[in-house]
Amino acid sequence: MSKADATTRLHIPGTEIEVPADATSHCFALIDCNNFYVSCEKVFDPALRDKPVVVLSNNDGCIVARSNEAKALGVGMGEPYFKYKETIEKNHVRVFSSNYTLYGDMSSRVMSTLAGCTPQIEVYSIDEAFLNLAGCEHIHGYGSLEEFARAIRATVLQWTGIPVSVGIAGTKTLAKLANHLAKKSEKSGGVLSLVDSPYMDRALEKTPVIDIWGVGRASAEKLIKLGITNAKMLRDADSSAVKSRMGVCGLRTAAELKGLSCYDLVDEIEPRKGIISSRSFGNRVETLEALEQAVASFVCIAAEKLRDQKSAAGSISVFIHTSPFLRADRKYSNSTTMHLPQAGNDTGELIHYAHAGLRKIFREGYRYQKAGVRLDNIVPCQTVQANLFDSPNRSRRDRLLKTIDYLNAQMGSGTLKYAAQGHSQTWRTKCELRSPRYTTSWDELAVVGSS
DNA sequence: TCTGGGGTCCTAGGACCC
DNA sequence: TCTGGGGTCCTAGGACCC
Secondary structure (H helix, E strand, O other): OHHHHHHHOOOOOOOOOOOOOOOOOOOEEEEEEOOHHHHHHHHHOHHHOOOOEEEEOHHHOEEEEEOHHHHHOOOOOOOEHHHHHHHHHHOOOEEEEOOHHHHHHHHHHHHHHHHOOOOOEEEEEOOEEEEEOOOHHHHOOOOOHHHHHHHHHHHHHHHHOOOEEEEEEOOHHHHHHHHHHHHHOOOOOOEEEOOOOOOHHHHHHHOEHHHOOOOOHHHHHHHHHOOOOEHHHHHOOOHHHHHHHHHHHHHHHHHHHHOOOOOOOOOOOOOOOEEEEEEEEEEEEOOHHHHHHHHHHHHHHHHHHHHHOOOOEEEEEEEEEOOOOOOHHHOOEEEEEEEEEEEEOOHHHHHHHHHHHHHHHHOOOOOEEEEEEEEEEOOOOOOOOOOOOOOOOOOHHHHHHHHHHHHHHHHOOOEEEEEEEEEOOEEEEEEEEEOOOOOOOHHHHHHHHHO
């Protein structure tokens, strides 16, 4: 298919990142359930309507969902419960411990409703999905994308009781941004499209960098120091400045804000590359025996998930750490990875290795509050053949470009990652084949070429 | 003249997402 | 006093192999 060819073509000198040839022809919708966990609770108890409600994390430690009424009281997302206890009691906020079985079930109902609306859907998280809306409004006989999106929204609400917001745009990052604005704007009615929108610049201007999908706290701080405070400024920023602060991810985000799609819809569910089962203990755990018991039960959970996805673990990691809120000099953490002689998913065997790892790291520490276990799957490894160069007199840069041509021709898919590694007093080039999504940049090649 | 070059695996940390 | 859990990807350096 021509689309596959376009997405795998390697970087062309002079541009910062590779962008697929059809990057401007997409139409994504991001459907996001409003206050999802709270909305689930409200479905099952209509008396909660218009009441302030919050849902707490495991161990009732943090607030992980808030109704609009609770948000209005200033209750923060991801904040520890005890900080807001007073506000919550004073305002008769209803408090729920999380019920992930219920949320998982409601999520499947929402997702299957959405799947019935369009042929292509990517379930992005428990409460979000990307849809490919290209051409859909005509198939279903609607006059516009927005009209179609409003119909989807009404269907989900009617069939599941869950209110959703819809953002529509040419890239995933812009669809996220549109969704964000749809949630904030009263008059949007929960649907906002930035496709061919005269308000694009204004929408970007209104969005602070921290609210951009892919920009977290660390990058936001760096961008603000550069004077880049909103999405429009990031879109129009100098690429090399963005690259040096945020790496290739930053370049992709900036490209997506320009309307060049770098992230495609992923509609196949890949097996997990690692499985983590970990828990904070309610109280301090200090003996090896207690930790062994905890680790054994975590391994059981992880091994079951492993068998569910029909994988086998090649290694198992165990980690322990004290509360992250202790003073620096009281903190301790340690971890180890045990390699299995043969990949497996037998609980007993995995517990055996996990315990061996735990004993190893326990000797070095003194007090632990958290313990967990992680399984790493065997990941197939892709290889690039060497012996690409026959003429040793060619300049390095020239040879690298030859390599790119060669691999383009040979592999058909996949892209190269280049890095320079100091070795003796000279530079060494490294190239690894990675999955097709990753791209290289001219900057890196230039460093190698000029050294 | 010009220190070799290509490649794998591992570790560890950082950043981001929900 | 009380601060979640499960993920992905990227970067960089080092050891080691032929």
